[in-house]
Amino acid sequence: MERNIAGRVGLEDLSRLCPILSRRNHPEFAEGGLVVEVGMVRFGVGLPVVIAGPCAVESAQQMIEVARRVKAAGADMLRGGAFKPRTSPHDFQGLGVEGLKMLRDAGDRTGLPVVTEVLDVRLVDVVSRYADMLQIGSRSMQNYPLLVEVGRSGKPVLLKRGMAASLCEWLGAAEYIANEGNLNIVLCERGIKTHAANEYSRYSLDLNVIPAVHAETFLPVIVDPSHATGTAPSVERASRAAIEVGASGLMIEVSNWGEEPEAQRPMCDADQAITPSTLGRIIRFIQNREAETEAVSDMA
């Protein structure tokens, strides 16, 4: 029986595995961290960034209407999936390039930078033409060829944590992007699989990882409370909690369903979409707490 487990990757190995991104290899980041810019939006400095929008782009009208509502609520960026990784090939897979155009158009009309998922290495170029930031989803966190291509694209990247990823595996994935010369990386915690998941929440939101990320790397990290909880009534509280542990932003799924007469029930993850009104409360919370932040700013 081995005393040390084969293949085990521990924090002690981080500076060797991730020399580019490990905080302890970078005394210049002894204070604070890297600021990642997407248009006028800045992650890692100032108020936490709020990315909001539908789970999936379903139509030009839906995108524009949701974009207007989230913009009015104070969101900084717009999200919407044109390529959806679904458990079954028989479920809606997204509108593809047409969806990218609808997202781009909604972003242009509202002045919001847009982020969308790319899950096919062959589509990095086309998605890069329409999006301001490329999202790597949880299921793609260890799709290394894809990480290399988004690294080469030079575009800002939103790297979601895999559902079972250790901190080392997550930062190792980011290192693949950085290794191509692209440091414009924002990490995103979105919940992990645990024995507790599926009884009352979809995943288990792991907020302990946020201060750990700050300790190990200089990259900004945000939280996706929509997937991490899976239920709309929990999203507002989880968002507030994420901000309190030091998240540099939030990515939240929003639908006009229930607030706009013509809005329809979302085709994906309808149960976790919040209304624009709830989004507005979350953003006001962020704006009103600025002062307190300084109290613990030394802890990051």
Add this chain to the structure above:
Amino acid sequence: MERNIAGRVGLEDLSRLCPILSRRNHPEFAEGGLVVEVGMVRFGVGLPVVIAGPCAVESAQQMIEVARRVKAAGADMLRGGAFKPRTSPHDFQGLGVEGLKMLRDAGDRTGLPVVTEVLDVRLVDVVSRYADMLQIGSRSMQNYPLLVEVGRSGKPVLLKRGMAASLCEWLGAAEYIANEGNLNIVLCERGIKTHAANEYSRYSLDLNVIPAVHAETFLPVIVDPSHATGTAPSVERASRAAIEVGASGLMIEVSNWGEEPEAQRPMCDADQAITPSTLGRIIRFIQNREAETEAVSDMA
């Protein structure tokens, strides 16, 4: 192969398994929940309650000095373990009844009600003589004879969640106490075991369970950020997060070590103990945010 897993307990069974504590059996708690009183301290109404103190009672002097510091910082109750459930029988097991007396004395001198763990069914009476509230630790959550005895004691009970307990198992444990006619129960989330635990945190703090508890029962629920993170630098942020998801209080391990010249390194869990100064910041955070709470009060 079974279609439905043997022995599976889901939320749908809660009102049958826990008829006394299930919210949906109690229209009188359609709004808000039960208020549990420990002396002048009230859980479930008003500001969140802060319970603070050392992991273990180590000496009369240590207890009194920590009690004075946490009282000065604004804590509402005092904690300290006299009976410690340790992984090895060769490790410090607590001072026993002598420790109870030291805890009681420190509470009396500072005017703070005291809570301490009881883990032996034969000691419920003696612990009840010295403590204002009885703590059932995670390892004892399913010690049903013990739950019955603390139920019969009539004392307020702090019931910590087991490290692998489902919500149904946790509320089922509370139902054993309630079934003896004792509804003075406060639940406490303290982190669960997951694949992520032990890389950067001791356990995984499961804040998703807080709104789920509010949805399923009328009992107040608090959070123990000390065990849930296992590292002092994470405790302040985890505490703020717990308050934001709706926790009715916090139980935090505090040591004067590092702030008082004569204070010694704690004998148990030293790495997760915060200083009285950090405790003070957490309590000021709670006092300063009262207003915001109302904004989401309808969500509980």
Add this chain to the structure above:
Amino acid sequence: MERNIAGRVGLEDLSRLCPILSRRNHPEFAEGGLVVEVGMVRFGVGLPVVIAGPCAVESAQQMIEVARRVKAAGADMLRGGAFKPRTSPHDFQGLGVEGLKMLRDAGDRTGLPVVTEVLDVRLVDVVSRYADMLQIGSRSMQNYPLLVEVGRSGKPVLLKRGMAASLCEWLGAAEYIANEGNLNIVLCERGIKTHAANEYSRYSLDLNVIPAVHAETFLPVIVDPSHATGTAPSVERASRAAIEVGASGLMIEVSNWGEEPEAQRPMCDADQAITPSTLGRIIRFIQNREAETEAVSDMA
């Protein structure tokens, strides 16, 4: 942020935490391990031991009939719960002392030693009067006062692994029994809680722990395939697998339901109970493979 997680217990600490039971402190067990005897039954040498019987003792008739069937099938010991730890206080809690008498009587009539769970420290004496071996259930694995009492009883103890217990926590629990001078301990793996549990199995059977137990201690370890799978159709295959990884025995829930006209559906865990006929197949499998065992006997 700590580099080393507070409170973390790793295998490297085992010889310190469990000096009595750690294999590396005992050169006399360089080969093989301790043999634990219960009457004529011997764990840790020869063929794996098969403990079989109903989940709960429900009546004298049920106990005797099941005892006769499992005896006829070739079982070595009889199991049956008189005190049942149930998720809800409103569910059947077992027949108590009356159940112990029925179990004892069934054992005497069939010549099978009996094992039954004790979960109340105040009942160790009475359970010891009726049982040949005391079972500590998963929910009681860290009930330290109970472990001390079963240690003092001098009775052989069957210590089930907690649903979230690490190997160190499990062996630490055994060390509490050993620390009272009682080395007659048999460990029992019964499945752990994971993200996979509850979709197609009740728990996740962790067979990787069996060789790890052999590497770290000299105590025999058996497997409970009934709880570990939660579904009868999986029990036979899981039993065979457990034997192949080196388990020194099996504890299996058996019901006459479906094979005896008057037999009733079990009151607890009915879906995981196998028939006496299936038990017979499992026992024949054990008897027929003896030869192969030697091939890998050097690996224990």
Add this chain to the structure above:
Amino acid sequence: MERNIAGRVGLEDLSRLCPILSRRNHPEFAEGGLVVEVGMVRFGVGLPVVIAGPCAVESAQQMIEVARRVKAAGADMLRGGAFKPRTSPHDFQGLGVEGLKMLRDAGDRTGLPVVTEVLDVRLVDVVSRYADMLQIGSRSMQNYPLLVEVGRSGKPVLLKRGMAASLCEWLGAAEYIANEGNLNIVLCERGIKTHAANEYSRYSLDLNVIPAVHAETFLPVIVDPSHATGTAPSVERASRAAIEVGASGLMIEVSNWGEEPEAQRPMCDADQAITPSTLGRIIRFIQNREAETEAVSDMA
């Protein structure tokens, strides 16, 4: 709070999510299941198939020597990674196309069909030219564009389970391949992430999933005991256990290191590689147990 968790996928949904592969949609497979052929090798009928070879192709000499040893030991197929998904971009990434040629050559010289991982959708064609079977690794289980391409390739596919995949997510991934008209799919369990992983094993081998796979689909399923345990001393026992629960084969990492004077320590996962001699014992175990299999053949 939702009563039913958003996005939850349960077994009850399988026939809808995976209509092509769900057993209950296919009465023609009421008995047994699909046979997948790779050259002369047949998965799903007859003796379990043994795939063996190094973790990574390191040199032509290493490949040929290991191939000769595993062939001599009785293996049915040869494995070896030319493209390695590594946690860090700074670690060895595999020899690429040169490695494919070395693997192909070693297979041709020994008459063993070869399987190797493809992790880049752009390389499916080239890998298909050299390999007899395409392996989709755990990290790529939800790389849907890749699954579509291997589906279109018409090549037999070995689909490993993701480290946190539910049975539905795993079969949903297989459905993407089947949806392209390619039913030549063999599933492979390789261990999941749990709280127990990393203390004494690399992952937790989930053998409960094998009978569940048989119940839900007609595809054959094998086990990778090397990754599932992470430690060579556990591989032989885990292999025997996998066969007992009904696995249609094994994929095992083998190295000549320690048995051949010129063999070197493997560059990846050295601690889990077994010797050709141990592989020989595992294969003899499979050959010697044929008879017993029939006893439970009705259970598949």
